[in-house]
Amino acid sequence: MKIAFIGQPNAGKSTIFNGLAGYKTVTANFPGQTVHYTISKVKFEDEVFEIVDLPGIYSLTAIDMAEFESRRYILSGQADVVINIIDASTLSRSLELTLQLAELQVPMVICLNMIDEARRKGIEIDKDKLSHIFGVPVIETVANKGIGLDKIFSSSKKAYYEKLIPKIQFFHKDIEEKIEEIERTIPTDFLKNLPRRYIAIKLLEGDKELFEEIRKHPEILEKINNLREEIKTTHGRDTDTVISSERHALAMNIFEEVAKVGEPLKSFREKVDDLLTNKYLGYPLLFSILFGIFFIVFEVGKIIEEPLIEGFNSLIERLPNFVEENSLMFFVLKGLLEGFSGGLGVAIPYLIPFFIGLTILEDIGYLPRMAFLMDTLMHRIGLHGKSILPFVISYGCNVPGVMTTRILESPRDRFITATLSVLIPCAARTTVIFGLVGAYIGGLAAASLYIFNIVVIMILGAILTKFIPETAGLIMEIPPLRIPAIKNIFMKTWLRLKDFMLVAWPLLIISSIILSFIEYLEINFILNKIFSPVVNWFLGLPEQTGIALLFGILRKELSMIMLFQAMHTTQLNTVMTDLQLIVYTIFTIFYMPCVGTMGVLLKELGFKKMISITFLTISLALILAFTVRLVLSFII
Amino acid sequence: MKTLLDIDNGKKIKILKISGGKSIRQHLQSLGVHTGDIVTLKKSSFLGGPVLLEVNGYDVAIGKGVASKIEVEELE
Numbered sequence: 001m002k003i004a005f006i007g008q009p010n011a012g013k014s015t016i017f018n019g020l021a022g023y024k025t026v027t028a029n030f031p032g033q034t035v036h037y038t039i040s041k042v043k044f045e046d047e048v049f050e051i052v053d054l055p056g057i058y059s060l061t062a063i064d065m066a067e068f069e070s071r072r073y074i075l076s077g078q079a080d081v082v083i084n085i086i087d088a089s090t091l092s093r094s095l096e097l098t099l100q101l102a103e104l105q106v107p108m109v110i111c112l113n114m115i116d117e118a119r120r121k122g123i124e125i126d127k128d129k130l131s132h133i134f135g136v137p138v139i140e141t142v143a144n145k146g147i148g149l150d151k152i153f154s155s156s157k158k159a160y161y162e163k164l165i166p167k168i169q170f171f172h173k174d175i176e177e178k179i180e181e182i183e184r185t186i187p188t189d190f191l192k193n194l195p196r197r198y199i200a201i202k203l204l205e206g207d208k209e210l211f212e213e214i215r216k217h218p219e220i221l222e223k224i225n226n227l228r229e230e231i232k233t234t235h236g237r238d239t240d241t242v243i244s245s246e247r248h249a250l251a252m253n254i255f256e257e258v259a260k261v262g263e264p265l266k267s268f269r270e271k272v273d274d275l276l277t278n279k280y281l282g283y284p285l286l287f288s289i290l291f292g293i294f295f296i297v298f299e300v301g302k303i304i305e306e307p308l309i310e311g312f313n314s315l316i317e318r319l320p321n322f323v324e325e326n327s328l329m330f331f332v333l334k335g336l337l338e339g340f341s342g343g344l345g346v347a348i349p350y351l352i353p354f355f356i357g358l359t360i361l362e363d364i365g366y367l368p369r370m371a372f373l374m375d376t377l378m379h380r381i382g383l384h385g386k387s388i389l390p391f392v393i394s395y396g397c398n399v400p401g402v403m404t405t406r407i408l409e410s411p412r413d414r415f416i417t418a419t420l421s422v423l424i425p426c427a428a429r430t431t432v433i434f435g436l437v438g439a440y441i442g443g444l445a446a447a448s449l450y451i452f453n454i455v456v457i458m459i460l461g462a463i464l465t466k467f468i469p470e471t472a473g474l475i476m477e478i479p480p481l482r483i484p485a486i487k488n489i490f491m492k493t494w495l496r497l498k499d500f501m502l503v504a505w506p507l508l509i510i511s512s513i514i515l516s517f518i519e520y521l522e523i524n525f526i527l528n529k530i531f532s533p534v535v536n537w538f539l540g541l542p543e544q545t546g547i548a549l550l551f552g553i554l555r556k557e558l559s560m561i562m563l564f565q566a567m568h569t570t571q572l573n574t575v576m577t578d579l580q581l582i583v584y585t586i587f588t589i590f591y592m593p594c595v596g597t598m599g600v601l602l603k604e605l606g607f608k609k610m611i612s613i614t615f616l617t618i619s620l621a622l623i624l625a626f627t628v629r630l631v632l633s634f635i636i
Numbered sequence: 637m638k639t640l641l642d643i644d645n646g647k648k649i650k651i652l653k654i655s656g657g658k659s660i661r662q663h664l665q666s667l668g669v670h671t672g673d674i675v676t677l678k679k680s681s682f683l684g685g686p687v688l689l690e691v692n693g694y695d696v697a698i699g700k701g702v703a704s705k706i707e708v709e710e711l712e
Contacts, residue, residue, distance in 0.1 A: 058666030058667055059665070059666040061662050089693065089694070090692070090694045092669070092692045092693075093668035094669070099654055101669060117686075121693055125694070146646065146654030206658075231648065237671070240657070240658065240661070241661065241665075241670075241671065244662075244665045245670055245671065245672065247698060248665075248668075248673075264693075276671050279679070279683075279685070300672075309642070371697070372688065373685070375686045375697075375699055376683055376684045376686075376700075383707070384699055385686065385697070385699070387686075436653035472656075472659060472663070472701070472702065473686075473698075473702045474686050474702070475663050475664060475667065475697075475698055475699065476696070477667055477694065477696055477697075477701055478688065478694075478695040478697050480695075537652050586642065586644040628641055
């Protein structure tokens with residue numbers, strides 16, 4: 001039996017799914033996390049259930065990618081039972097989706113999740129009454145505490161075997177007449193797998209996808225347009241608004257019938273919430289929270305990274321004892337070890353604490369509040385509040401940063417945010433900034449590089465907006481603050497880490513081996529000569545740095561480690577001037593994303609955009625590094 | 637005509653009209669914000685920031701641009 005979870009964002013679908021299927025999806029207290037759906041098989045009482053976790057949708061209107069995908073899945077008729085998961089504390093709104101799902105005429109179970117939160121808000125729901133109205137089973141759960149989850153299987157079985165198809169709730173008579181008229185007009189073979197009523201309503205609403213289909217029958221199209229006009233004249237509003245208000249009214253009626261609203265418990269949480277988004281205090285709090293997390297991540301990271309990398313380095317140094325030095329095998333092994341340790345050196349020390357911190361912020365529900373606070377600033381660069389999330393994550397690592405652009409509605413915002421995200425100095429580039437500029441010139445110089453970076457990103461954002469105009473502004477739900485479950489935090493951190501390991505790590509190892517080959521073939525010298533015009537003539541850097549920059553594409557911190565090797569010293573200030581160190585570091589910050597990031601850009605945005613972002617960043621790095629060289633040469 | 641930007645903190649308001657195209661309207665509708673709804677303005681726009689609305693017990697943030705397209709009327 002195939003059961004599909006569907007519900008509004010943040011209703012707890014993924015938490016329920018994880019509770020039933022073992023941890024396989026990522027949950028968050030951020031609306032719209034699941035973009036691709038996940039399937040899992042679970043055995044319950046001799047029956048195998050295939051559970052499908054669909055992206056959260058507010059309605060069947062299909063506003064963003066996630067909604068479109070969910071809707072297409074349910075319409076495909078693959079699900080035997082639809083489990084409508086509802087955040088009980090937002091029942092009145094959630095019922096609007098339930099009403100739309102009822103139109104699809106598939107056996108259904110209504111699952112009232114977060115029933116504890118509803119009680120805290122003073123909402124008492126009569127589930128038997130609700131079950132009577134829709135004619136389908138209604139169950140109560142508290143997913144993050146695992147309460148009531150077992151009832152999902154038994155009630156799905158009941159709904160499936162007893163064919164408990166939801167009862168249609170009717171609109172006002174005049175609208176029903178129009179719906180009937182369309183139902184009669186559409187030919188029986190038109191999208192014959194879909195219920196007639198669903199098609200009729202969607203046509204009245206002016207649904208894009210269905211309109212494309214009906215265009216093949218011009219006479220029907222004309223009739224529908226006439227009916228739409230009729231409604232518009234009698235109601236004084238567009239039909240989609242009329243139907244949406246009808247549904248809203250129905251939902252409110254049902255809500256009033258089944259729910260009693262008492263006094264909410266004025267909670268401590270609301271006071272905290274008020275403080276977090278306070279127009280004055282919100283910003284210093286935001287700054288301290290972010291700064292605190294980064295500080296902890298780097299302090300903890302350093303303690304773990306150093307012994308880890310040292311261990312691997314001594315292993316690499318001892319390699320000649322096992323295989324003949326400078327043989328092909330030696331270089332393959334060396335490349336393999338370097339690539340492997342590189343991934344480990346970033347993943348374990350920095351990504352794990354970073355992901356834990358991020359997950360806590362996410363599960364508490366701080367991130368939407370951050371988006372709220374940052375909306376004004378983000379509009380300056382043609383984006384809106386939600387884009388702050390990928391940016392912040394990118395300071396840890398660009399790979400998950402780019403992945404997070406999925407939460408944005410428009411492809412335009414996703415592209416611009418991803419482009420700007422890859423310019424943000426990740427943990428690896430931070431090592432370079434502090435290792436080169438911080439160590440040899442000073443902390444102030446290092447800090448100004450960060451500010452310089454932010455200024456460049458803002459200017460670039462403003463320029464990109466000129467070419468690709470801004471779309472609709474911020475509209476987003478701010479979910480209540482929640483206390484995160486520890487189990488969830490660790491599982492999610494693990495899933496995020498897995499994403500990094502599957503996408504970035506293999507690429508790292510392969511390219512590390514390739515670079516090892518270059519070393520084996522002793523073409524360093526030739527490569528340095530090839531890059532010389534750019535590196536030496538244009539940027540004024542020593543010729544040997546070419547190969548170090550090439551290695552930096554693998555992992556940005558390699559551009560520093562390899563620099564020590566290429567210059568044959570760990571005292572770089574004896575062979576490079578301050579100006580050269582700054583130019584080199586700026587170039588490293590901006591020039592093309594590392595291979596791991598390119599991999600995820602390819603996956604999220606496609607080949608063309610990945611190439612254009614790469615090209616853009618290289619040009620940007622050249623221009624910036626050259627300008628800085630010119631300007632600073634007058635000052636220093 | 638007053639828009640969401642002209643309302644003070646904590647005021648109860650009725651939404652009269654949502655202009656600005658179908659996509660904005662549908663996005664708002666799907667989040668439970670409809671013409672005719674009575675909502676509370678929890679936080680007004682500050683320095684061009686978004687407003688925070690309370691709709692039937694949950695919060696919705698609306699950017700300044702969108703908020704300026706929502707006509708409202710203050711209730712006592």
